Amino acid sequence: MFHKEGFKIIAIASFIVGLGILAVDYFVEVIWLNKVVSMLLVGFYVLILQFFRNPKRHTIINDSYIIAPVDGKVVVIEEVFEKEYFKEKRIQVSIFMSPINVHVTRYPIGGEVIFSKYHPGKYLVAWHPKSSEDNERTTVVIANKSAGKILYRQVAGALAKRIVNYAKPHIQVIQGSDSGFIKFGSRVDVFLPLNAIIKVNLNDKVRGGEQIIATL
Numbered sequence: 254m255f256h257k258e259g260f261k262i263i264a265i266a267s268f269i270v271g272l273g274i275l276a277v278d279y280f281v282e283v284i285w286l287n288k289v290v291s292m293l294l295v296g297f298y299v300l301i302l303q304f305f306r307n308p309k310r311h312t313i314i315n316d317s318y319i320i321a322p323v324d325g326k327v328v329v330i331e332e333v334f335e336k337e338y339f340k341e342k343r344i345q346v347s348i349f350m351s352p353i354n355v356h357v358t359r360y361p362i363g364g365e366v367i368f369s370k371y372h373p374g375k376y377l378v379a380w381h382p383k384s385s386e387d388n389e390r391t392t393v394v395i396a397n398k399s400a401g402k403i404l405y406r407q408v409a410g411a412l413a414k415r416i417v418n419y420a421k422p423h424i425q426v427i428q429g430s431d432s433g434f435i436k437f438g439s440r441v442d443v444f445l446p447l448n449a450i451i452k453v454n455l456n457d458k459v460r461g462g463e464q465i466i467a468t469l
């Protein structure tokens with residue numbers, strides 16, 4: 254199963270790879286070189302398919318749980334001053350996605366979207382400390398009756414050149430459902446209340462839509 258954001262790219266890649274294999278078969282007469290180039294084209298195609306995969310996830314909906322919005326590695330757990338929306342201290346949990354991770358973004362909590370803003374910016378590597386403030390990004394705040402307000406931020410990386418964000422102000426969203434996509438390497442930051450109990454450690458690998466990263 255593939256994400257809808259990848260349909261166009263997959264179609265283009267299918268055409269290019271198919272045409273490339275035909276061209277290699279016709280023009281490259283050296284057998285070993287023919288096989289090597291064909292295998293590289295197929296490998297490229299498999300990477301494209303893997304990047305846009307959209308596996309089903311089984312979310313246990315609970316307003317006391319904050320679930321991982323994406324697959325990846327936990328690279329930041331720290332108390333920071335969140336200056337865009339809250340303008341107060343929050344616990345930041347950041348998850349880095351490599352190009353081989355599933356890149357679907359999912360809502361970490363259910364409720365009403367009360368803030369959603371896109372920021373153009375740079376394309377620093379996603380693990381750079383300033384990427385959360387300087388890179389292309391979107392900021393979304395969800396108001397939950399039990400958990401309060403939770404902010405998450407999609408951050409583009411050095412390869413990611415397009416962030417897709419489905420969260421629009423005033424819509425009701427379901428925890429674990431599809432909230433967007435970031436193409437080709439990125440990270441997501443979640444900003445939690447100071448009383449949140451963090452359930453992950455640095456360098457943990459997390460599974461978006463299922464794994465609990467904090468409780469309230």
